[in-house]
Amino acid sequence: MDRSLEHELVNRGHVACPGCGAVLAMRYVLNVLGPKTILVLPACCWSVITNRHPNSAMKIPVFHTAFETAACTAAGVRAALEIKGVQDVNVLAWAGDGGTFDIGLQALSGAAERNDDIIYVCYDNEAYMNTGIQRSSATPFGAWTTTTPEASYKERPKKDIMAIMAAHNIPYAATASVAFPEDLMEKTARAKQLRGMRFLHILCPCPTGWKCASDLTVKLARDAVNSKSFPLYEIFDGVRYKLSYKPGEQLSIAEYIKPQRRFAHLKPVEVEAIQQQTDERWKRLMHTVSSWPA
Amino acid sequence: MKTEAKRLMRGSEAIGEAAIRSGCSCYFGYPITPQNELTEYMAKRMLETGRVFIQSESELAAINMVLGAAATGARVMTSSSSPGITLKQEGISFLASMELPCVIVNVMRGGPGLGNIAPSQSDYFQATRGGGHGDYRTIVLAPASVQELFDLTRDGFDLADEYRIPVIILADGMLGQMMEPLVLKDTPIAPEELPEKPWTLRGAKDRPSRFIRSLILDVNLEEEHNWRLYRKYQRIERREIRFEEYFTEGADMIVVAYGTAARIAKAAVKKCIEKNMRVGLIRPISLWPFPNEKILDLTKYAGHFMCFEMSMGQMVEDVRLAVQGKAEVSIYGRPGGVVPTPAELFRVISRTYNKILREKKA
Numbered sequence: 001m002d003r004s005l006e007h008e009l010v011n012r013g014h015v016a017c018p019g020c021g022a023v024l025a026m027r028y029v030l031n032v033l034g035p036k037t038i039l040v041l042p043a044c045c046w047s048v049i050t051n052r053h054p055n056s057a058m059k060i061p062v063f064h065t066a067f068e069t070a071a072c073t074a075a076g077v078r079a080a081l082e083i084k085g086v087q088d089v090n091v092l093a094w095a096g097d098g099g100t101f102d103i104g105l106q107a108l109s110g111a112a113e114r115n116d117d118i119i120y121v122c123y124d125n126e127a128y129m130n131t132g133i134q135r136s137s138a139t140p141f142g143a144w145t146t147t148t149p150e151a152s153y154k155e156r157p158k159k160d161i162m163a164i165m166a167a168h169n170i171p172y173a174a175t176a177s178v179a180f181p182e183d184l185m186e187k188t189a190r191a192k193q194l195r196g197m198r199f200l201h202i203l204c205p206c207p208t209g210w211k212c213a214s215d216l217t218v219k220l221a222r223d224a225v226n227s228k229s230f231p232l233y234e235i236f237d238g239v240r241y242k243l244s245y246k247p248g249e250q251l252s253i254a255e256y257i258k259p260q261r262r263f264a265h266l267k268p269v270e271v272e273a274i275q276q277q278t279d280e281r282w283k284r285l286m287h288t289v290s291s292w293p294a
Numbered sequence: 295m296k297t298e299a300k301r302l303m304r305g306s307e308a309i310g311e312a313a314i315r316s317g318c319s320c321y322f323g324y325p326i327t328p329q330n331e332l333t334e335y336m337a338k339r340m341l342e343t344g345r346v347f348i349q350s351e352s353e354l355a356a357i358n359m360v361l362g363a364a365a366t367g368a369r370v371m372t373s374s375s376s377p378g379i380t381l382k383q384e385g386i387s388f389l390a391s392m393e394l395p396c397v398i399v400n401v402m403r404g405g406p407g408l409g410n411i412a413p414s415q416s417d418y419f420q421a422t423r424g425g426g427h428g429d430y431r432t433i434v435l436a437p438a439s440v441q442e443l444f445d446l447t448r449d450g451f452d453l454a455d456e457y458r459i460p461v462i463i464l465a466d467g468m469l470g471q472m473m474e475p476l477v478l479k480d481t482p483i484a485p486e487e488l489p490e491k492p493w494t495l496r497g498a499k500d501r502p503s504r505f506i507r508s509l510i511l512d513v514n515l516e517e518e519h520n521w522r523l524y525r526k527y528q529r530i531e532r533r534e535i536r537f538e539e540y541f542t543e544g545a546d547m548i549v550v551a552y553g554t555a556a557r558i559a560k561a562a563v564k565k566c567i568e569k570n571m572r573v574g575l576i577r578p579i580s581l582w583p584f585p586n587e588k589i590l591d592l593t594k595y596a597g598h599f600m601c602f603e604m605s606m607g608q609m610v611e612d613v614r615l616a617v618q619g620k621a622e623v624s625i626y627g628r629p630g631g632v633v634p635t636p637a638e639l640f641r642v643i644s645r646t647y648n649k650i651l652r653e654k655k656a
Contacts (some may be wrong), residue, residue: 008386047408064408066377066408067409068352068381070297070612098297098325102351103324103351103352103353105351116310128325130327131325131326131327132325132327132334133331134330134333134349135332137351141342145348146330146333146334146337147323147325147333147334147337148337148349149337149338149341151341152341208572
């Protein structure tokens with residue numbers, strides 16, 4: 001695995017916002033997958049970030065497709081490669097949380113059930129950021145968005161997409177964070193070696209939508225893991241679990257969300273509720289990891 | 295009647311405020327540019343007024359929420375932009391068959407496919423021909439100002455209820471983003487003040503059951519259902535045609551344009567008038583039903599109709615049908631999200647106009 005990031009496949013000239021976590025994620029993943037990769041992009045921030053053809057910042061072929069079709073378009077690309085007998089090309093579907101958790105879920109489920117031979121990355125910035133910060137089902141409890149104003153913040157927890165993917169018994173599913181690049185790249189390498197449906201869920205802080213300073217991206221990505229809000233783990237064949245990183249001294253949820261003004265309206269009792277939900281989820285995950293180890 | 299002073303408002307917000315004042319009690323939206331300001335406005339205002347705002351998980355979900363809510367008699371609205379409206383077509387076909395009233399806002403953007411997010415008029419066919427499968431029409435209203443976005447949305451709710459039909463407000467990114475003075479001349483109505491609808495499904499206690507269906511397997515009954523819809527559409531064609539005329543009387547040449555294109559056309563035609571050219575403008579406000587008779591009537595003056603649209607050869611087909619071969623019809627189309635200037639359009643009009651004059655002399 002090349003950890004030098006010398007062979008960048010994301011050029012200068014992309015148009016992401018300052019501090020975009022999703023660009024870091026793309027650079028790490030492509031560093032491992034290499035130039036023999038076809039990128040399938042549905043409507044999402046990244047469909048803009050690449051910049052306009054012919055001034056694309058990408059050094060690999062890009063296939064822009066409709067919002068709900070990342071997984072099925074990627075499946076079609078793979079089918080064509082198979083017919084041609086091409087085996088050494090990665091097909092990478094790269095969708096945001098809206099295109100994965102919401103409108104793209106049907107296509108994703110279809111591809112997962114068929115075990116289509118693709119790598120699907122959900123870069124999760126926890127809302128529809130490209131269209132101006134609307135809630136998605138990946139938006140965490142309590143967060144402000146333009147469609148969940150402070151007076152009626154999101155009252156439902158984030159959808160457990162990893163459990164949904166595990167329920168499809170796909171060869172590989174893993175969570176990753178842009179604050180843990182080596183772990184992220186190792187997981188990408190593992191996905192690359194396997195065949196069939198491989199799913200990576202990468203938390204990518206978004207300073208624009210999270211309402212925080214643009215130099216906090218990596219810190220918040222790290223804090224999300226250390227506060228157990230976004231645990232790092234792998235699931236093999238939908239049944240065997242492996243924790244990738246155990247946070248040492250736990251960071252509180254209050255500390256994690258403090259720099260994010262999307263949570264600024266929350267009262268201490270609501271922050272405490274998020275802490276309890278987080279602890280509960282962590283306990284369940286630990287139980288699963290110890291009961292069905294990889 | 296309470297009249298409010300002028301206020302400066304953004305187009306998308308004018309649509310939202312019109313829905314609030316029409317007693318719209320449910321709004322279902324999904325993010326897509328360039329209409330997110332409307333969704334954001336509705337998120338805030340619907341909650342403030344204690345009504346229902348739901349951001350769905352897809353356009354398909356939003357339009358079917360419209361279907362469910364409309365069946366109970368609520369005034370309902372959804373909004374989207376071109377690709378999203380395409381995803382809603384199945385639901386719109388069901389709404390038309392089940393004769394459920396609702397208002398659907400399409401803030402058009404450049405296409406086909408993913409296209410872009412620039413103002414466009416390329417969904418004319420989709421809107422005026424039904425859009426989804428089956429024999430049906432929807433009322434299509436095309437505003438050209440912030441005031442009209444407000445007024446036509448308000449009228450849209452009334453028309454939807456009167457004819458039990460989906461009404462489409464066909465706007466574009468330019469109108470949605472535009473800020474203009476708005477005068478609220480209407481009397482707002484709250485959802486609970488709306489008259490009872492005799493066909494809604496709200497529980498059949500102490501009365502016989504009612505049915506709202508789109509599944510009619512018996513071909514004879516389905517034919518009868520289609521005939522009934524057809525007669526309704528004929529009634530609408532007789533009664534609900536709207537248009538604006540601008541210097542059409544005695545004009546040798548008439549420009550036909552709607553929405554944003556009509557604003558540009560109006561400025562270009564104004565320049566023509568200043569130069570003593572006999573050029574007029576007709577602006578269809580209802581795109582379906584289309585002002586066929588009015589256009590046919592204008593052939594008594596004009597021998598040439600130029601259709602100016604921000605698409606490529608869509609409304610021109612309706613103009614051609616309307617003139618019944620009694621005048622020449624040409625198209626000046628600017629597809630792909632390009633908004634030409636009045637000066638550009640003036641040059642195009644002048645070229646055609648001078649050609650007409652030359653031919654007349656010869």
